Amino acid sequence: ELCKGINGLDKIILREVRGCSAEVYLYGGHVTSWKNEHGEELLFVSSKAIFKPPKTIRGGIPICFPQFSNLGSLEPHGFARTRFWTIDNDPPPFPINSSNKAFIDLILKHSEDVKIWPHRYEFRLRITLGPGGDLMLTSRIRNTNIDGKSFTFTFAYHTYFHVTDISEVVLLSSEVRVEGLETLDYLDNLKNRERFTEQGDAIVFESEVDKVYLSTPTKIAILDHERKRTFELRKDGLPDAVVWNPWDKKAKTIPDLGDDEYKHMLCVEAACVEKPITLKPGEEWRGRQELSAVPSSYCSGQ
Ligand code: TA6
Numbered sequence: 001e002l003c004k005g006i007n008g009l010d011k012i013i014l015r016e017v018r019g020c021s022a023e024v025y026l027y028g029g030h031v032t033s034w035k036n037e038h039g040e041e042l043l044f045v046s047s048k049a050i051f052k053p054p055k056t057i058r059g060g061i062p063i064c065f066p067q068f069s070n071l072g073s074l075e076p077h078g079f080a081r082t083r084f085w086t087i088d089n090d091p092p093p094f095p096i097n098s099s100n101k102a103f104i105d106l107i108l109k110h111s112e113d114v115k116i117w118p119h120r121y122e123f124r125l126r127i128t129l130g131p132g133g134d135l136m137l138t139s140r141i142r143n144t145n146i147d148g149k150s151f152t153f154t155f156a157y158h159t160y161f162h163v164t165d166i167s168e169v170v171l172l173s174s175e176v177r178v179e180g181l182e183t184l185d186y187l188d189n190l191k192n193r194e195r196f197t198e199q200g201d202a203i204v205f206e207s208e209v210d211k212v213y214l215s216t217p218t219k220i221a222i223l224d225h226e227r228k229r230t231f232e233l234r235k236d237g238l239p240d241a242v243v244w245n246p247w248d249k250k251a252k253t254i255p256d257l258g259d260d261e262y263k264h265m266l267c268v269e270a271a272c273v274e275k276p277i278t279l280k281p282g283e284e285w286r287g288r289q290e291l292s293a294v295p296s297s298y299c300s301g302q
Contacts, residue, residue, distance in 0.1 A: 006051035020133030029085040032060040044265035066153035103128040143279040156271035174204035180220035208247035235270035237287035242269040
């Protein structure tokens with residue numbers, strides 16, 4: 001269903017039989033909402049988010065391409081999140097089976113970007129809402145250069161999960177934690193991208209975090225104890241995982257984020273950062289992120 005969103009921007013609403021839904025803006029190819037069957041919002045979008053090109057939308061799932069963060073000469077996180085994508089009515093066959101599922105195919109092609117990134121490409125993004133409400137994003141990026149040149153990029157699905165209160169500690173235990181990244185190596189963006197090894201148990205939060213975990217398992221869990229909800233993130237083709245929360249001081253420097261809103265967001269991002277991807281002309285890369293939200297009691301088998 002194509003309709004008008006904030007400021008008249010085009011958006012697509014995906015619905016599933018039990019009442020789960022997702023919203024995608026053509027601006028940025030940006031998922032801005034993912035709701036469960038009770039109508040509860042599972043992604044964080046700032047109340048101060050600016051839905052006005054060429055601003056980026058604070059929250060949801062920004063697509064970082066062809067550059068993650070400021071690891072190159074392009075604008076931070078690349079230009080895909082500030083371009084108008086179009087609906088791809090006739091995509092080449094996808095390797096995934098989307099029958100019985102609500103999905104939309106978007107495409108972004110080289111245009112005026114050629115000036116800042118001198119390459120021809122086709123970026124196809126399929127956003128699928130499964131029968132259980134799972135949200136799957138599949139990207140296919142093809143090098144369509146006609147001058148024989150390869151190109152190289154980094155990538156992330158910059159997912160903002162909506163959590164109850166990340167700053168809350170009850171009985172010495174954090175209410176929000178991440179499992180699946182313990183004992184891994186990471187680059188710490190707050191320490192000049194120096195490499196460290198994570199110690200101990202699940203990742204908990206008590207200050208600003210901006211880390212790129214390297215070569216992670218394909219499944220990561222985000223536990224929200226208070227809401228009794230666990231998000232599961234599964235990924236394919238994206239070896240790294242970024243974890244970000246700006247905490248109080250940094251949050252105050254971000255104009256499109258409320259001072260206390262950092263408490264209700266946590267970015268966990270399927271990404272390819274450490275080892276950029278290189279495509280020769282005609283070659284295609286695929287990267288997938290699949291999200292589900294399940295009651296915690298179900299997860300632990302209680
Ligand atoms: O993914 C983490 C990060 O790269 C942080 O360094 C942080 O600044 C954030 O993304 C948000 O970036 P943005 O350009 O959207 O403000």
